[in-house]
Amino acid sequence: MSVREIVEIGHPTLRRRAREVSPEQLASAEIQRLIDDMIDTKRAAHGAGLAANQVGEAVRVAVVEVDPDNPRYPYKPPFPLTVVVNPELERLSDEQEAIDEGCLSVPGLRGAVPRWMEVRVSYLDRSGTPSSLSASGLVAGSFQHELDHLDGVLFLDRVSDRESLSTWEQWERLRRPEFERRARGIVERYGG
Numbered sequence: 001m002s003v004r005e006i007v008e009i010g011h012p013t014l015r016r017r018a019r020e021v022s023p024e025q026l027a028s029a030e031i032q033r034l035i036d037d038m039i040d041t042k043r044a045a046h047g048a049g050l051a052a053n054q055v056g057e058a059v060r061v062a063v064v065e066v067d068p069d070n071p072r073y074p075y076k077p078p079f080p081l082t083v084v085v086n087p088e089l090e091r092l093s094d095e096q097e098a099i100d101e102g103c104l105s106v107p108g109l110r111g112a113v114p115r116w117m118e119v120r121v122s123y124l125d126r127s128g129t130p131s132s133l134s135a136s137g138l139v140a141g142s143f144q145h146e147l148d149h150l151d152g153v154l155f156l157d158r159v160s161d162r163e164s165l166s167t168w169e170q171w172e173r174l175r176r177p178e179f180e181r182r183a184r185g186i187v188e189r190y191g192g
Contacts, residue, residue, distance in 0.1 A: 001036040003044045004055040009106045009154065011056070018051070018058045018150045020086050023128050031061070035083055035126050038063050046072045047104050048079075048142045051149030054105050060086045062146040066139070072102075075183040076138050077191070084123035089147050092118035092134065097186055099141045100179040101155045102168065110171045112164035113155050115141035117190050137190030138183060 007013060025031055034057055042050040042063055049064040065081040066073060098112040119140045122132040135143050145155060159165060166175060 001033070001040050004037050004041045006041065006045060006050075006054050006104045007056050009156075011105075013053050013056050013058050014105055014149070014154060015152045016053070016058050017152050018053055018060045021059050021061060021124075023124075025059075026085055026124065026126070026128050031059070032126065034059070035061060035063070039065075039081065039083075043067075045104050046070055048073050048076060049146040050104065051146045053149050053152070060150050062087065062150060064139075064142050064146055066142070075180045075187075076142070077187055079139050079142070082133070083126040084121060084143075084146075085126065085128075087121050087123040087143075087147055087150070089144065090120045090122070091116040092120055097137075097141075097182075098160060098164075099138065099183075099186075100164070100171065100175065101141070101145060102171075103145070103155050105149075106154060106156060108168050109156070110164075110166055110168060110175075111155065111159035112161055113141075113145075113158045114160050115144050117186070119143060121147070137186045140190070 048066050051062040052059045066076045066079040068078040095117040096114045099115050101113045102110040118136045120134050125131045
């Protein structure tokens with residue numbers, strides 16, 4: 001297991017739709033090592049999730065996990081490590097909220113992205129077992145962000161209000177308190 005380089009905006013893999021992973025490929029040492037490396041990389045970068053595209057691998061694999069002590073996202077509720085392979089997303093309601101997002105592959109920027117507040121994700125776990133989960137609130141937003149990566153979409157493509165784009169420094173100074181207030185409301189309303 002090791003920490004891999006996170007590719008940044010401009011790298012062509014970030015704009016490609018990742019390919020499906022067959023059961024045989026998923027069982028391979030190569031894909032299992034990729035998953036372990038993605039977990040290590042996400043944790044080292046203090047991310048809430050990471051898609052394989054972000055480490056230069058165009059396969060439909062992503063990991064989502066929110067540690068309660070994550071310094072980048074103290075307002076996000078904890079969420080256990082979840083590995084999703086060949087995920088498919090279904091929205092469960094029409095409710096959306098604007099979530100201020102950043103991305104490890106777009107360093108230094110944040111912007112407001114409308115996200116569905118209740119979704120179901122169907123996927124294979126890392127052992128190849130078909131699974132599904134329902135996610136709400138900020139956790140639902142995290143899954144949508146990572147699944148967008150697997151389709152070659154960056155959060156910048158979904159920013160609803162260009163005036164919401166800011167550097168991390170300016171976001172911390174000017175926007176963080178208001179977003180954290182809204183984030184607490186999302187967590188209270190949706191639990192995630």
